Amino acid sequence: MSSTSSPENKSDPTSTANNQSTFSCSLPVVACERDNEVSIKKSTSGVQVEQNEHAISNTRHRDENETFGDILSRTISQFHRHQLRMHSYQRQVEEWENMTRQRHHGLRNDPQYNVVVHFRKLRGHQSFALTPTQVKDFASKLQLTQQERIRFNGVHDTDSLMDYLHKIKRDYSIKIHHHTTDNYPDIESNPNQDIIQLNDNVYIEFRLREPNILPLPAVEVTRRPFFRHPDPDLSADIGQEKSASWLELFYDLVYIASLTEFTHAHVIKDYATLGTYTEWFIITWWAWFASTLYTARFNTDDMVHHIWKLIEMCAILTMASTSTHFFTSPTYVYGYIALKSVLVVEYAIVFMVAISTRSRASISLAFYVGANIFSIILWASSIAVLEEPTHRILWYTGILAETLVNVISRRDKALSWAASNIAERLGLLTLIVLGENLIGLIALVALAGSIIWVTVANWFAVIIIFGFFFMYFEDFNKNVFLHSKFHQIWVYLHFPLHLCQIAFGIELVNMLKLYRAELIDDGYLSSSTENGTTKASSEGGKLILKHIILLDALLKQSLQSTSHMLAAILSLWMTYSHAKGNRCH
Secondary structure (H helix, E strand, C coil): CCCCCCHHHHHCHHHHCCCCCCCCCCCCEEEEEECCEEEEEECCCCEEEEECCCCCEEEEECCCCCCHHHHHHHHHHHHHHHHHHHHHHHHHHHHHHHHHHHHHHHHCCCCCEEEEEEECCCCCCCECCCCHHHHHHHHHHHCCCHHHHHHHCCCCEHHHHHHHHHHCCCCEEEEECCCCCCCCCCCCCCCCCEEEECCCCEEEEEEECCCCCCCCCCCCCCCCCCCCCCCCCCHHHCCCCCCCCHHHHHHHHHHHHHHHHHHHHCCCCCHHHHHHHHHHHHHHHHHHHHHHHHHHHHCCCCHHHHHHHHHHHHHHHHHHCCHHHHHHCHHHHHHHHHHHHHHHHHHHHHHHHHHHCCCCCHHHHHHHHHHHHHHHHHHHHHHHHCCCCCHHHHHHHHHHHHHHHHHHHHHCHHHCHHHCCHHHHHHHHHHHHHHHHHHHHHHHHHHHCCCHHHHHHHHHHHHHHHHHHHHHHCCCCCCHHHHCCCHHHHHHCHHHHHHHHHHHHHHHHHHHHHHHHHHHHCCCCCCCCCCCCCCCHHHHHHHHHHHHHHHHHHHHHHHHCCHHHHHHHHHHHHHHHHHCHHHHC
């Protein structure tokens, strides 16, 4: 079948100017519109002829005499037109991407920079004299006003430079390196950053405020140094990914070992024993957190840092040796004083480095040193009144003083928690506590036998522990410190969370022990065999009923004391880590 079209249609400019595919119509003469463009098509025998942007004829048969060849050829033709349309679409996408890229570059004609002052060596040359070209470059990068340029003429060393940047309210940070080479290790992986060499020891880096994805630099394998100066200014490291070291993980295990020993020595059986356990756990948890907070921010990974951790581990074991009578033991007090003494020395070193570099963190660091010294004095004073219950007031007052320092210095960017891996350390401790619950459960399972009713109860216990794990880690976000000003509340809520998890694990094992003892007393389980024995099948209904009652008691009694606390903790956790954390994606 052939198709014809009038000359008028061929000469009509509107039909050839149409850049889009026309809509098909079934009338002999129709007007089809697309994007305010009209093309007139005529048909004399029920056949339409369309012209698309690639000048390909689109013949559509409207009679009933189509053959198989007509159908096949039309399908191939339509597939060919589809390929051409996809090619046109890809070309348009590339054009739009080029336009967007050009527009993006146009917006970056006037970039904003942050200043990072690099010291190759802490005790090195601090004075400098800038050339006119360097002064002009410095002024253009920071967009200095005329008055600020005049004040910059008095800058001649690093101390006056820090004062100048602070007075003109420009963001700056300090980085201390431990080498004397002339290269720039922080910049070689990103050549787009600009630097100004002040002298052989100090150089300035101008960092773009927008985030840049940089390739990871090659790691140079060297021997561990004996001592490194800690960096007192963490503002340049905010948001950078940090991971826990092997030493930090080993340090956490020492605390968990102490926790396990105290749990075995103090069985929680009433409110009095629960209160004693809580008082001990406050001290232990805070000792862990205070040390972890320092390590997460100022870890230098040198030999001296390892020595400090070794001393702390010995102090922890000393405290654990008096777990049965810690309230009246001078040895327990000496162990805690040793922990605080290490922190005093560590914070004092950072404080002295901050003073020498005129860092803004010096005031906050002075508070940290003072709070730990104050805590040592209170704990040392409590030795004289250990036989009196009032000595606990001195203990917890020292802990409160250290907590207040964290609250006071929360807005200091130089000591920002967002530049640490404290969120990861809290997550790891939570994981270890849940693992301890499983260890206690597995120890009980090994003695329970393989009778089906005991096995099912153990399965339910594992499901509950897995529920704790899922609720915590499902929305875990390390960037919670970047998106919430209440991040310290989120951190301190881990104390009741860990306490409730431990208490729950203890009660869970006790309930399973009680269940097994009842089965033995009723004759459903034999205590002398591994697999146990059951009574006749006629008593199966009674056994099932007892099992259901036990499971109900297991869920009610084990979770009743912790459900409200955990609900509040998990609600805040999801609020800060999930809802706020979505901004970083």
